[in-house]
Amino acid sequence: LVELIQGRMESIGVLMTCSMHSYIEEELAKRFNLFKLCNYSSLSAFAQAHADSVRALVCNTEVGVDANTIDSFPKLEIVATYSVGFDNIDIKKCREKGIPVTNTPNVLTDCVADLAIALALALLCRISHIHRSLSYGLRKYSDFQFTTKLSGKAVGIVGLGRIGSGIAKRALGFGCPVSYHSRSEKPETGYKYYHNILDLAANSEILVVACALTEETRHIVNRQVIDALGPKGIVINIGRGPHIDEPELVSALIEGRLAGAGLDVFENEPDVPQQLLGLENVVLTPHVGSDTVETCMAMADLVIANLEACFLGKPLLTPVI
Ligand code: DGY
Secondary structure, eight states: OHHHHHHHHHTSEEEESSOOOHHHHHHHHHHSEEEEOSSGGGHHHHHHHHTTTEEEEEEOSSSOBOHHHHHHOTTOOEEEESSSOOTTBOHHHHHHHTOOEEOOOSTTHHHHHHHHHHHHHHHHTTHHHHHHHHHTTOOSGGGSOOOOOOTTOOEEEEOOSHHHHHHHHHHHHTTOOEEEEOSSOOGGGOSEEOSSHHHHHHTOSEEEEOOOOOTTTTTOBOHHHHHHHOTTOEEEEOSOGGGBOHHHHHHHHHHTSSOEEEESOOTTTTOOOHHHHTOSSEEEOSSOTTOSHHHHHHHHHHHHHHHHHHHTTOOOSSBOO
16 A cells, blocks of 8 residues: 555656755655756746646745746645745635645744844844954954843744744743734733834834734834834844835944844845845844754655645645645
8 A cells, every 4th residue: 555655646746946955855756756946937838848747836935836836737736835934825826726735834933933042142242243353363352342132131022923932932031021012912921912013112122023924014114113122122033024124124224223133034035135234233144044954854844744645635734725
């Protein structure tokens, strides 16, 4: 039976919308008839040749799945994203066509929450700046500007889902009072809730963005929020770039209306605004929140488990719709 199932799976066409980590590529290739689009602009040529072979799409936040892609493959049975966020997929279209979508929640919570704290620590302790100074030959403490500590700082979290809660837990470990803003209050958490993000910002020293990207949360951090946080405040974003009005953020950082920013995500990825790269009061990483080895493997296993469940007619493990 195992061989029969294996044989059936091997003939199933799975298309990866771009290059991903070698582990997921290798594991998918062991089980399915794997296709990979290295260049998304070749989608229509690929679809002409293989339209009927593709029964599953595996995407990530880099190259998502739009309506045109979905329509290009009439035999499509599932879209599995190698990410927890699914703003990269045209969910409405999938729903209309009855195509299920899965994501990879839970397995990446810890490492994304770790990165939020790492960005805050790196920024406050000025780790990159001091490291660079060392390589220029500066050795004495007095050569550096003073750093500030994370311990005890008021942390305000935008979005208290799995990742936001992970960040809250870690912040508590640093003795930071935690408050949050989200669509609805979660009294069971015991953290202070602000219905209005402006009030959260006004009462926080570190504002961490950890919500999902929706039309309501696009530019949720705007000029008003930045000004409410004030010149001693810092912003950490491990959510999605469009959560922040980036030109407003850049101006505030340049004009000293905000002390600093730790960003893993940007409005127009993979681009990172040149102006941000030139600033000293920022720490930037290129959307690597879930990129630890352990997490990449766990996410890949979950993508594969969802595909196998789909093709065996079993319940999906982590369906979005
Ligand atoms: C996610 O899983 O949504 C992360 O942003 C991945 O990079």
